Amino acid sequence: MSEQAPLQFAPDAARIEALARAALARIPEPFAEHLKEVVLLVEEFADDETLDAMGIEDPFALTGLYHGLPVGEKSAWTGVSMPDRIHLYRRALLDEWVETGVGLDALITHVVVHEVGHHFGLSDADMHALEEAAGA
Structure with a gap:
């Protein structure tokens, strides 16, 4: 009798958040200091x-x-406002993961770094350098 591979399920929001938090933790100073108050949200869409x-x-x-x-x-x-937020959209991320074949950790790191780049007003070239520094 042959062994069957264990069932594999799409990563849930908690797993996506854990990968995103790990990506944020790899972002170097001086950027990391300014990310402490940014809220990370994972939503389906x-x-x-x-x-x-x-x-x-x-x-x-x-x-x-x-x-x-x-x-x-x-x-x-600047008046009182909502905290800065990074939204990640789980279903869109999973769809891109399947379509591109890029590792999920690398994809989430790429998206997180891109959104962090917007937080700092960085250019695409600066975001690419930050992504390399974050280990993507």
């Missing part, structure tokens, strides 16, 4: 309001999103 605001029709097209003011745009005169 972006909501309709978010998709509409971004002009995106397909919810699978958005894997992550940064909400907040970039660090350089904050000042003592």
